[in-house]
Amino acid sequence: MQLPVVVGVDGSDGSLRALDWAAAEAARSGLPLRVVHASLWERYEGRRPTFDTERPTEQILAEQLVAAAQERAQRLGPEMRVATSVQPEDPVAALVRESHEAALVVLGSRGRGRIAGMLLGSVSLALAARSHCPVVVVQARAPSTPPESGRVVVGIGSATGPSAAVAFALDQAASRHGELIAVRAWRSPAHEVVSHPLLSGTPASAHHQQAEEHLEEVLAALDRSGSSDVTIHRSVVQGPAHQELIEAAAGAELLVVGARRTGGWRGFHLGPVNHAMLHYAPCPVAVVPDSYLSSRS
Structure with missing residues (x-):
């Protein structure tokens, strides 16, 4: 059905x-x-x-x-x-x-x-x-920047393993014969010292490397066979996630973010990034519950 x-x-x-x-x-x-x-x-x-x-x-x-x-x-x-x-x-x-x-x-x-x-x-x-x-x-008003056909943007959070939001975003990009922009934003606390034994250099470079590795793990877990023909662009940026996603979403057909289950009647957790996207994103926003991945398989 x-x-x-x-x-x-x-x-x-x-x-x-x-x-x-x-x-x-x-x-x-x-x-x-x-x-x-x-x-x-x-x-x-x-x-x-x-x-x-x-x-x-x-x-x-x-x-x-x-x-x-x-x-x-x-x-x-x-x-x-x-x-x-x-x-x-x-x-x-x-x-x-x-x-x-x-x-x-x-x-x-x-x-x-x-x-x-x-x-x-x-x-x-x-x-x-x-x-x-x-x-x-x-959004109630048409975006100021005309959308590029097939362009889908997805925000990658810090959670490990396959992402329901990325799965939905990949499906959307594939059905539109378009491209997927995966955005992983990171921030490093001031005066931080590198503690990872395999990382070297400044704290900023260490966080950037960790963010890159995490992004690759999420994408690899989603499409283990590598069968998807969607072109995926990686964007690892330093800054507030909501700000980076709003900038990336300019000219997109769809922006995708995730929501995780908190349990009970409360439903899913909408954090500050979700709220910012729903209020200020320049294109339609999809909020994807974490249960979507299990229903998809």
């Missing part, structure tokens, strides 16, 4: 950009598209008696909204299978549930209502932290 690309819509300009991105992704990948609108309209209009045949106004508007979204998506991909769903539920809860049976979930960075003027909507942030599949957050 093909898992769909799920996109959350609310009628805002940001959700229209997310819809267009999701439709293009579904059409390019040959996946079905599922358009979801969730709203707690019952909270505002009150519950109606079971014998009342009139539907709430918000429900009618929601059905019109997803119908318009379906028509828009169908114009972008005439052969694409498009389904819709209107759910009287909290948007985060609805999209988290959808994420159990989705290839990825897409939504805009800003929504309607009080949070519309914020850099990042509360739904986007909450979903990125709790989703069971990769989440792509699309």
Whole structure:
């Protein structure tokens, strides 16, 4: 069974950009598209008696909204299978549930209502932290730098072993017939002395060498057979990870970062780098939970 690309819509300009991105992704990948609108309209209009045949106004508007979204998506991909769903539920809860049976979930960075003027909507942030599949957050405004076709950037953290984010990024670059830029940022504390017995030179050169070795280990563990035909560019840079990733993402079609499970209801851990990317990245951002790698194999 093909898992769909799920996109959350609310009628805002940001959700229209997310819809267009999701439709293009579904059409390019040959996946079905599922358009979801969730709203707690019952909270505002009150519950109606079971014998009342009139539907709430918000429900009618929601059905019109997803119908318009379906028509828009169908114009972008005439052969694409498009389904819709209107759910009287909290948007985060609805999209988290959808994420159990989705290839990825897409939504805009800003929504309607009080949070519309914020850099990042509360739904986007909450979903990125709790989703069971990769989440792509699309900025409300078009990037100032036109994206280069097929260019995908991924941030490499300090964790050892295969990376779920890199696996997703490699898949994205391959499906786009593009290139992958793997960025490993490092920083060395001031007045540090080299302690590694196999490393020599200044502390800065030692940290740079360690970062290079770690990056190669992550990439080698991901593609042991070397069968991937994606061109991978390594970028080992000194500086804050969020700053280096934002610079690398200029002109990219997609920036990919990882999120690790913290356990329980809290979902996944979104550190300061994730928050910075979701707020300030110049291109769509994919947040990939660490469980993606096991589901992929």
